[in-house]
Amino acid sequence: MLIAELLLHRTRAENVVPVYNEFIQKIPDIEALSLKSASEIQKIAGSLGLEWRLKLMIKMAEVIVNRFRGQIPCDLEQLKQLPGVGEYIASAMLIFYCGRLLPLLDTNTVRITGRYFDLEQSDGSRKTKEFQECITYLIDPKEVSESYYALIDLGAMICKPANPECQSCPLREHCNYFNKTNKGC
Ligand code: SF4
Structure with missing residues (x-):
């Protein structure tokens, strides 16, 4: 879900779908992502542009693995501390991943x-x-x-x-x- 949200940032959903499917197939969990290099991610998702977010994904995975023992936190402030995660993605995670009732306005x-x-x-x-x-x-x-x-x-x-x-x-x-x-x- 985090990966999907980051890929969807300023990018059309129909372009994201094939990239997302390949991404999840090749990098199935957060720990695997934390061990990847920017150039490996670039090969999978580079066609979507916005290269900076690919580097943020790796940093985000490193923080989740090292600081949160591989578990995505169900806490707004902790989520917002993850690289690449702002208010909207943090709220989306709390709603769809943690099941909280919060406003989600897009x-x-x-x-x-x-x-x-x-x-x-x-x-x-x-x-x-x-x-x-x-x-x-x-x-x-x-x-x-x-x-x-x-x-x-x-x-x-x-x-x-x-x-x-x-x-x-x-x-x-x-x-x-x-x-x-x-x-x-
Ligand atoms: S489609 Fe029409 S009835 Fe439904 S929420 Fe929108 S404005 Fe209201």
């Missing part, structure tokens, strides 16, 4: 949350308390990661940036955007 989930709760969206929305609180109401606390996967899919397939397909959306009954735009129908 372009898609900001759009859904903004439309659903009728919140004004801006570049800084993901950092605001109202977006961070509101998105958690869309998440089932018993199925946190599944709920987020569903939201991410919803944003890609139904609640698209332009022309959302509200008639097919399972959230439409209580969605402010839907109720406003379909008033009188």
Whole structure:
């Protein structure tokens, strides 16, 4: 999951998939990654560009092996101390790997949350308390990661940036955007 997040940074998912599959096949765990050289990683993932992140991956693996005995920590501050891991990746790890209920706001989930709760969206929305609180109401606390996967899919397939397909959306009954735009129908 950490590797996928780092490879997806500023890179299209369809380009990442084949590289990720080869990466995981050749380097199946964190310890193996910590023993690789930058040039070995470059051969596998160099086609994606952003060479600096490949070096960070090795450093990240070294820290996990040496400082956390090979275990990925389920702690926000400790995760953020890993090279290459910022606030978003740390939160994603806590949600999908550790099962914590936390806000995870990216372009898609900001759009859904903004439309659903009728919140004004801006570049800084993901950092605001109202977006961070509101998105958690869309998440089932018993199925946190599944709920987020569903939201991410919803944003890609139904609640698209332009022309959302509200008639097919399972959230439409209580969605402010839907109720406003379909008033009188
Ligand atoms: S009803 Fe429409 S605007 Fe609301 S979440 Fe669904 S697709 Fe998005």
